[in-house]
Amino acid sequence: MQRHGRPPGLGVVLAGNNPASEVYVRNKLKTVTEAGCRAELFRLDVEASIDAALALVRQLNENDAVDGILVQSPLPAGMGADAEQRVFDTIDPLKDVDGFHPLNVGLLVQKRQALVACTPLGCIELLERESIPLRGKHAVVIGRSDIVGKPMAMLLLHRDATVTVCHSRTANLAEVARTADVLVAAIGRPAFVTRDYVKPGATVIDVGINSLTARAEVERCFTEGSRKRAQFAEKGSVLVGDVHPNVEEVAGALTPVPGGVGPLTIAMVLRNTVTAAELRKDRGRAV
Ligand code: GUN
Secondary structure: OOOOOOOOEEEEEEEOOOHHHHHHHHHHHHHHHHOOOEEEEEEEOOOOOHHHHHHHHHHHHHOOOOOEEEEOOOOOHHHOOOHHHHHHHHOOHHHEOOOOOHHHHHHHHOOOOOOOOHHHHHHHHHHHHOOOOOOOOEEEEEOOOOOOHHHHHHHHHHOOOEEEEEOOOOOOHHHHHOOOOEEEEOOOOOOOEOHHHOOOOOEEEEOOOEEEOOHHHHHHHOOOOOHHHHHHHHHOOEEEOOEOHHHHHOOOEEOOOOOOHHHHHHHHHHHHHHHHHHHHHOOOOOO
8 A cells, every 4th residue: 555655545525414425435434544545534515616616626636645536426406417527527537536537437438447437346346256257148237327327338348248228218127137147226216126127047236225214115125024124113214225135036146235236336446546546656647
């Protein structure tokens, strides 16, 4: 971590107080710090203007002690509909640990060296560590977001999978999903992918993390007497992915929620922070 004379530094921007974002940011800061990097949190008030967010990003761009910048999404609604795009466009591409800057997105599409979005990178790491073959396999990604669906499709394509990207307007979604050898669910809808979406033996990656508070939904997802039902009775909420838990009975492998993709996303924030520090040492070489 000290090869370049100082530990890599990450600046995290958190605007507002979205409870899920608070948890994600805390976990990112903890992981990066525990690995020996420096990580600093920069908070903006929920009422802060888009100009304040842009000014903070520019300041971090200029700060030589900061190798990586991560602006947690979503930004407060008051910053405007195009706030995220404007903020991500302003981050120095060499410090863009989320890989959201259009330059990094373009480099990824062309299979060139780039900083790549952390969640898709984490999914690939899971697949590779489990030796799940991708070459010539059919990978179906449900979800077309800039954060997960699109970069995920590119990474799978670059590993020689045949990739289909599905979304809310896809006709016969279950039928298409059922042809997948590798199915990635990133739609943000609780337990959306049910058994009829999954070919027996398929590998299923569940990117979703949804908090259930409605009893009927909890009862649809979890069987009577299960630990999750007890957790709901105690806390009034319980986490479920985008994949129904009983998909486990048909899938060859299924990532758990929580404890599946989430920790890998955070590990990739750490990896990208180190990569960004190395890229900056050689500014101009890669990008
Ligand atoms: N919000 C949800 N996922 C992400 C992510 O990977 N990066 C950032 N910056 N915000 C997010």
